[in-house]
Amino acid sequence: MAEKNSDFEPNIVAFLCNWCSYAGADLAGTSRIQYPPNVRVIRVMCSGRVNPLFVMNALQQGADGVLISGCHPGDCHYMQGNYYARRRFMLMRNFLEYLGVEPERVRMSWVSASEGAKWKEVIEEVVNGVKSVGPMNKFQRRQLNW
Amino acid sequence: MVEVEKLREIAREVISRDDVRQLIGYRQGTYGFRARPAFITSPEEVDQLIFSPACVNNLATYLTLEEKLPVPRGQEPDLRKVAVMVKGCDSRALVQQMEEKAYERDRIVVLGIPCTGVVDMDKVEERFPNVLSRGEIALEGDKFILSFDGRREEVPKEELLADKCKRCRYPTPLVYDQLLDQEVARFADDDYSDIVELEKRSAEEKWAYWEEKFSRCIRCYSCRNVCPMCYCEDCVLDRLNPQWMRRSVDLSENTAYHIARAYHLAGRCIQCGECQRVCPVEIPLMELNRKFYKDVEELYDYEPGTDAEAPPLLATFKVDDREDFIL
Amino acid sequence: MAAKKLSKEKVQEALQELTKFRLIAPAKSDEVVIFKQITDPGEAFLDYGNSTVPPKKVVFPQTETLFRFQRGNPELREKNVEEEGTTVIFGLRPCDARAMSIVDRLFSWDFEDPYYLKRRELTTLVGLACNEPPSINCFCTSLGGSPFGKEGLDILLTDMGDHYLVQALTEKGEKLQDILSAHLEDAPAEEEKKAEEMAAQAEGKIARSINTEGIPEKLPTLWEHELWKKASAACLGCGICTFLCPTCHCFDIQDEVEEMGEGRRARMWDSCMFSEYTLHASGHNPRPTRRERTRNRISHKYSYYPKRFEVIACVGCGRCINLCPVNIDILEILEQVVDAS
């Protein structure tokens, strides 16, 4: 396994559904909850909107880990967006693991608008998970000098 | 095995119908043991039709591959049916295409061929290289009989059989208008042993394995173009705005291409094995598709191309789908 | 220049000597023979028919940077091919070398292509004659080539059993022969005559052929002929026959933006069998179906290219026949062209 160099700060790209997880993360912010700053948030209207190519593209462009977070099953603003996402990323995660990409790099979570505290736990879990597997260097777009 | 005369008789009957525009079958190749697709539009051309273990192509791909040209003003579009010959595995492509509403059932005439296994042409040509004159392959009992240049060679079936046939679950076509031979009972199953073995390796080993394959890829897209399930008019690969996959050929873009291609077949690939057969640099593409195939079967108890009425896998869900990986 | 002899035991040493250049040789990746840069001579695999991907990818890489740019900074940094250093392609087949000399004519016609021509200048080609035809579908002798062809090569190696006969053919070849002189001995005089006999024998073993007489003039007259529809009916529109053809040279140019507005303009192989190849921005496509594209592929090689460069852009290596997924056979099409009324 990659050696645990403590000064490695992973880039995490998080796709947050607008109605629940984005509001939950916002709540964590307004209630001054401290959590690791490694996350870059992309707001989407629903976790069902996240296309698995986004995950692949993010990993290609330098993300060390990707998080997709949506509403708890049953709370989805569009009724079944998160159910579709659940199947999609179950398959995507297994497939990337099959290629050699550690499962800690692709995570999914249900965070509702009122779960600011859970958001902190999720982020810490994801960041520590990615730190444990080290930087993503498998199929990143090389910064070519030529 | 299917008698050629009976096959040609049925084909002559079908192509003579005035509601059938074209019949897609197999004919002898231009050298050695090869066979290739045949496109029949008139009864006179029927005598070139054959079926033998050399007929490896999946003809279902041509139903969605034909370009639809704009109809000149004053002419009616030709809506007559297309007849297609399908083996067991090929027929599942028809079922899956119809499940996804690529076309209606009444647009095609299906001539089903119960199949007892086809050859892996690389193995045949490795075993009997440099055969130029037309050779025949037949199956008798559990032996392949190869006759060429006046010679007659017998080879145990196992040694030349294509890998996909060693795990074939549907030798008899699932959809047909006419069956050209008696049904063939299922003679194999898939225990995914090669997939499981690869899954057990460490992340580094797995990536080293795939890195070597993906670095060889030349992005000729034959695996996409041969696939009966790849029939989008505007493939994500060719989009420029946004450009998901760049056209440059390097490890990163090749990996992205193979992830996207395999993922688009999750719950759709019917294991006809064509992508791996056509790959000029021999990338084991079926090992990618069958990983999804295994997961989909275990997680969602779903097998593509078996039930035309079932909803497509990723267009549906169950409330109790597994979510143990979700925080 | 007197012919030399390289005994088979000394091949590893000779290759070791060449590793001070960028040495490209046929090597195995799983079961596939690929031309790639080797640093340890053990990787070289010379007992092969022909590679799947032709050595054209060494002098005309599948993806190549033209220049780099930085948003906000108008100066464009041109790619300097010189930095790749002198290259030796060891063990390529005569047809692939002849293909390079055919493609040279296009890249040096009118505007000179600096990248390709500079790389060709830096590259020395050490060919390996085909005692046996690499595949049943070889037809190099019909196109003026030969299993022992010298056109385009700097050095020709001929396998004489326990050693290779080394014949330097060009000034570059002689220079390389001097560099390797420590591993070479003088070849006995009659070896070269023996090689000629072997050449005649090898040419006799080529099984397939086509009489190209009159094809370039006849092709344009068959524009609406029925044979094109029939020949292309099974075609999948993939890129195998063009990417793996040593005389195919078409490319696409696209820009890639990396981080911080840095980026490059790169060119990469393209295929006339793909539909986007001629797709206009307005959506119009002058070659809408695979019929037109197959007609264009054959016409370009056997009619348009000879009309401008007096040579048929095909060397008969047989790759497009061997590797076509649906067995579309260029020789069958050409025979139909010859017979067509």
Added chain:
Amino acid sequence: MKNPYIPYEVKILDARYETPGDRCIKTFKVTFADEKVWDTWSHLPGQCAMVGIPGVGESMFCISSSPTEKGYLRFSIMKMGKNTTALHELEAGDSFYVRGPLGNNFPLEEWKGKNIITIGGGIGQAPLRPVIQWIRDNREDYGELTVIYGARTSADHCFKDEFEELNSCGDACCHLAIDVEEEGWPHFVGFVPQLLMEVSPSPENAIAVTCGPPIMIKFVLQNLEKLGFTPDQVYTTLENRMKCGIGKCGRCNVGHLYVCKDGPVFSYAQIKDIPEAFA
């Protein structure tokens, strides 16, 4: 020898919309950022250049200014795809990149002393504009100049101001047309091929040049034949997808001819027997 793939940077002096709508046409007047380039640059009417922005792409456009217009180049670009949309966002002061001059040119030397008829349709007027400008600046070398130009609506007319001036100064007689009747439109209403039959110029010692959508060119060529024009008296430009512009990348061929090298200007005699020219 200069690397033919490296473009020059140009500064935009003036950017103006010629026509409105989603397929609008914008005309850019540009000059080279590095003055020295002007010393080595020389183009003739009909030649093109690859215009683009590094990071977006490049496409081939005709240089719609005549070499007699010193100090600037003009490009009229219709908004169509990724590259043209990015170009349309640029204003005066911005810069983009130009690579050229590419392709052949109208054989204006041979046309000396002849009557010239230009027949343009929509954006097809852009390659004809430098011809008109060249003839105006060497007026005594040429005979009568007849300009026939049509577009879908009056708003879709390019270079409107220049037509008024052309008519008034008597260098040429202009015949304008729009496809559909419009309130307040004084000139001809109908398609360009019909207008051509109306004007019916004499083929005596005359050259006809036509550019526009393929459907228009097809009928214009037929009508010109009816009027007695022989194929080598008729010239046109062809368009195809182009990437390198210097005859290497292989895709712009029309039969055995490369549109970017043997064209884009062709005489009808050259392409009469090449079916792909009208594909």
